[in-house]
Amino acid sequence: MCGRYASSADAEWLEEVFEIDDVPDPLPPARYNIAPTDPVVAVVERAPKDAPDRVVRKLVELRWGLVPSWSRDAKGAARLINARFETLASKPAFRRALAVRRCLLPADGFYEWYTPDADPALPAKRRPPKQPFFIRPADGSLLAMAGLYEFWKSPAGEWLATCTIITTTAEDAVGHIHDRMPMTVRPDRWDAWLDPSVTEGAMDLLDVPGSALEAYAVSRLVSTVGNDGPELIVPLEES
Secondary structure, three states: OOOOEEEOOOHHHHHHHOOOOEOOOOOOOOEEEEOOOOEEEEEEEEOOOOOOOOOEEEEEEEEEOOOOOOOOOOOOHHHHOEEEHHHOOOOHHHHHHHHHOEEEEEEOEEEEEEOOOOOOOOOHHHOOOOEEEEEEEOOOOOEEEEEEEEEEEOOOOOEEEEEEEEEEEOOHHHHOOOOEEEOEOOHHHHHHHHOOOOOOOHHHHOEOOHHHEEEEEOOHHHHOOOOOOHHHHOOHHHO
């Protein structure tokens, strides 16, 4: 799964990289320890209400943890932070969003926790603690994670916009740490992935970054949700 990630790019850089038409103010600040139900920055394409035939690419704020439009309440959002590629087209929670509400979630990288080998005879409190790793593009580029988003209306009439990250089986660069990893979309496929008029073949646009990623151990400070800052993504041997 992908349960924590870092996203520090400012609006100006994201506007240039993703060729954004509309940048609202303010956006969530740079974060190095984004957790489920936190607000996140996403790239979407939507048609304005006053110009339904014109699609606008926007930076928007979404809450991480999908709440399907038909949900009775928003309590299950933390369980839907990830959408498995293998069941993406069949699960009711994701099927409609896959067809028309796809997004990109810009990230510096994401975290996974590795459990060191230990004697199972030892009591749990004496076993080695999990070691967090930061996983990012080896060339230092931006990670454009593939996501889906939804709109949910509460019984009181309030709207909530939420999202989920699509994951798949991890390749060797990450697989020795965790068995799942986020999927991405290559820049030459961004237009098609974001276009809400493209309702079929969207899954063929997804990519597994695999060997393009690097992973290194970081401080266990990231394991506490309240901790944040660029020091969390510094390699352990340099901190």
